[in-house]
Amino acid sequence: MLKNKLVSIVLILLAAITLLGVVALFVILNFAGDNNEHAEPTIDEILEQSVETDEITTNLLSNDFIRIKFRIQTDSEDAKEELAKRTFQVRNILIQELSSMKAADFKGKEKLIELESMLKMRLNEIMQEGTIEKVYITDFVLQ
Template sequence: MKKLGKLEKIIGVFIIATIIGGGAAYFVGQKGAEAEEEKPLSAEEVAELSIDTDIITTNLASPGNYGIVQFNILLSDKNTKAEAEKRTAEVRAAVIATVAGFKKEELIGENGITMLEEQLAARLAEVFEKGTVERVLVTEFKMQ
């Protein structure tokens, strides 16, 4: 019976080592996959997946003020870019509605621009059926 006890211990240690090794291999594999997914896009890839809006002038929420804006929108893939190019009226409407919702004071400074980019990205995400909006950048910005 003692030999069977030692054999059971050896098998138990082997099973535990296998489970730990398998878990470690899975964890390392997941980290490697995440690192590949987060690889920054090249300039060519960004150009292929981006669209620029027209320069748009719209009133702001504060009376007597208006903004002149243009955005660069990075999309998740070529299909989403093709959809965005077909939905220019909806993209333009989303830009106008988003910008018009801000008061002049809210758009002053870096925080205001960041907030504008984030809100426009969220609104555009509702427009597209395929893919996602990866980021929105303000490329032209004037307020009066």
């Protein structure tokens, strides 16, 4: 009778340890995966998921003109494809926003960062398959 109790206790302990190990493995694998999802994308991923605009030349509100080019980073390959199809809408938004600005609106780092943020917001309004993650100014001449 003592042996049966001892065997039962050992089996219960083994089952508990196994169950604890399975739960620990599940938690580690699930939470370790979340850290990778929020990691910054590599440069190769950024290039694969971004679209470069043609050079845009337009008049400004202050009677100056600007030549500017952007690289627009999306969150997925599907979003990149959608953005590429919406080229005419993207150019329209860029021209509308740029033509309503003055030359002083391009002076300084903070002003350019504000422009990138505002364009990101406006472009996200037309997106259906994903989102715009970042807008980069890649070429810029103000005359």
